[in-house]
Amino acid sequence: MTERALAGAPEEPVETPGAILDRAAGPLETVWENELGGLTFRDRTAGRYLKWVAAGTPELDLDAEAARLRWAAAQGARVPSVVEAGSDRSGSWLVTAALRGDSAVAPRWIAEPGTAARAIGAGLRELHDRLDASVCPFDWSIERRLEQAEERLSRGIGPADWSPEHRALSIRQARDLLRDAPPVDEPVVCHGDACAPNTLLDESGAFLAHVDLGALGTADRWADLAIASWSTVWNYGPGYEAAVYAGYGIEPDPERIAYYRLLWDLS
Incomplete structure (x- = not known):
């Protein structure tokens, strides 16, 4: 599989960074480790989540995420409130208030994938309707992401690292497909990482909030929809898109879905 399969709750104990220990009010639970080594801890005593990224990981910018969370919250989006963000020589951290809900990939919702998948779609609709793209200061456009794709290709990331759906393409073929972008359907403020784990559901299975908005920015709504639906295959199996x-x-929209999934893989 691709890099996405490497994200999840760590199976082995991880060392808790000192900066995170300094900000904990009680015992910490490591709830997530992404493919770049970023860690998320739960502090049940304080009712907070603490994210950590080691220095030298430019792909994960917690200051940028904090800025997006604050902006989205001020515009009325349902997102966690930022408690603190900072950095030192060893890395950076982001502390947010916990919300009373569970990730769409919590065991309960893995067992009820139809409910979870529908809530993911409803949550995206609320986000896209609530935030005004005309005043959004953040960009997630095709142009910006094509630059990211070229940077990744320059580092030797190629077909072997892509999803199985795209591995038969050569780099040249993939570039040609991405240069032929479909017209924007509707510009919105996109989540930027609308995978199932980043949607929280309430006890009834309704959408509660979004988390992990480090890439939030203006783009076509299909940039989110294509990945949100695709992620149901990774997390629940086929049949829930x-x-x-x-x-x-x-x-x-098959054309836009195919385009934005390829762009996701390369960028």
């Missing part, structure tokens, strides 16, 4: 579109209230 339609529930995302139904929750959003839209019919699938």
Whole structure:
């Protein structure tokens, strides 16, 4: 699989950074480790989550995430409130208030994937409707992401690192496909990483909030929808993509879905 498969709760104990220990009010639980080594801890005593990124990991910018969370919250989006963000020589951290809900990949929702998938779509619709793209200071456009794709290709990341759906493409073929972008359907403020783990559901299975908004910015709504639906395959298995579109209230657009999934893989 691709890099995405490497993210999840760590199976082995991890060393808790000193900066995180300094900000903990009680015992910490390591709840997530991403493919770049970023860690997320839960502090149940304080009702907070603490994210950590080691120095020298430019792909993960917690200051940028804090800025996006604050902006989105001020615009009325349902996101965690920022308690603190900072850095030192060893790395950076972001502390947010916990919300009373569970990730869409919590065991309960893995067992009820149709409910979860529909809530993911409904949550994206709320985000896209609530935030005003005309005043958003953050960009997630095709142009910016094509620059990121070229940077990754320059580091030797190629077909072997892509999803199985795209591995038969050569780099030249992939570039040609990405240069032929479909017209923007509707510009919105996108989540930027609308995978299932980044949607929180309430006890009834309704959308509660979004987390991990480090890439939030203006883009076509299909940039989010294509990945949100795709992530249901990774997390629940086949058969639940339609529930995302139904929750959003839209019919699938195969051309844009295919384009934004390829762009995701390369960028």
